[in-house]
Amino acid sequence: METHDSYSGKTHIETKVVHGCKGYDSNTGAISFPIYQSATFRHPGLNQSTGYDYSRLQNPTREELENTMAILENGKYGFAFSSGMAAISSVLKMFSPGQHIIVSDDLYGGTYRIFEEVYKNYGLEFSYVDTSDAEAIEREYRANTAAVFIETPTNPIMKVADIGRIAGIAKARNSVFIVDNTFLTPYCQRPLELGADIVVHSGTKYLGGHNDTLAGFVVLKDQEQAERLKLIQKSEGAVLSPFDSWLLLRGIKTLSVRLDKQQKNALELAGWLKGHKNVKKVYYAGLPEHAGYNISLKQATGFGAMISFEVASAELVEKVLGRIKVILFAESLGGVESLITYPMLQTHAAVPEEIRNRLGVNDRLLRLSVGIENVEDLIADLEQALEA
């Protein structure tokens, strides 16, 4: 791919998020990459193409975004989809009936749902293990295991998996290692550098960053896998539109400053929550007592800005959700606005009660996506909401 003329091997990610792949439009010099709102492209003549034929196959704005994501994740090929679920669904279509995939037991509820309620019907098999325990993954391997799919930190319990170690296990057994990197983004964690084969994202979250656009990404390194995924993407057409691609390019420009602020706020909030009399447990990878703290230090440059916490009673949950004002009671995460969700009834409603209880996703658990507001205002809001 043709990249920005200033890039060298030493260019930092804070610079790359701002400048993207090509960065500007070489025809006009426009520094905001143009929105090519065209479904189709004129051919100069028979057997001639500008490189663009039809926007389901390729579109210049989407291509700039796809290449930007490939650069940020340090992969070779990027693919932009209309949502995170469309991206995950397309990756699953790279597998065949009868194959088995080992999956994190604590994960986004929609991912669990598409595995269990859609792809099981097409003959794929899934089993769920605690992927913060690499030996548990090894034990789960079967003759037909074709892939391992993890989130780290997991949603909502924030368990951290050792990406390098799992990559070794997956490679030794000739299976594909897929990491959902939505929570940390390539600004903090680059699984492909640690040995993963495929990275998926909900671009709706930190990458978009403003709670205004649905998007999904896949980034990978292997040419054969890229050709297969390209075939799936152009055949199905669950692609990101030119305008939404531009919104994502714009969102990504501020990824580093947003995440810096969000993580700073999150660390302060996690410490404050820990000391509150009505809070029983705090799950945040940035707390030194968290089981995944040391692995996080080793494989990531940040702890993210997602915190889950358990309050004293289910009654208090209802009060908190009714009283909260600065923090908004809404699903989703990763945007500039702080959001609070009730995983049991929202993001994880599709996960069976037995699994939820084992994980700790109970009727007292709340999940906080920390935004960029002043942290004192966030604390004051939680303070008044958490009064018994």
Ligand SMILES: *Cc1c(COP(=O)(O)O)cnc(C)c1O
């Ligand atoms: C939101 C989310 C998804 C799904 O992405 P959509 O853009 O909502 O389709 C997948 N994985 C994780 C970790 C998520 O948070």
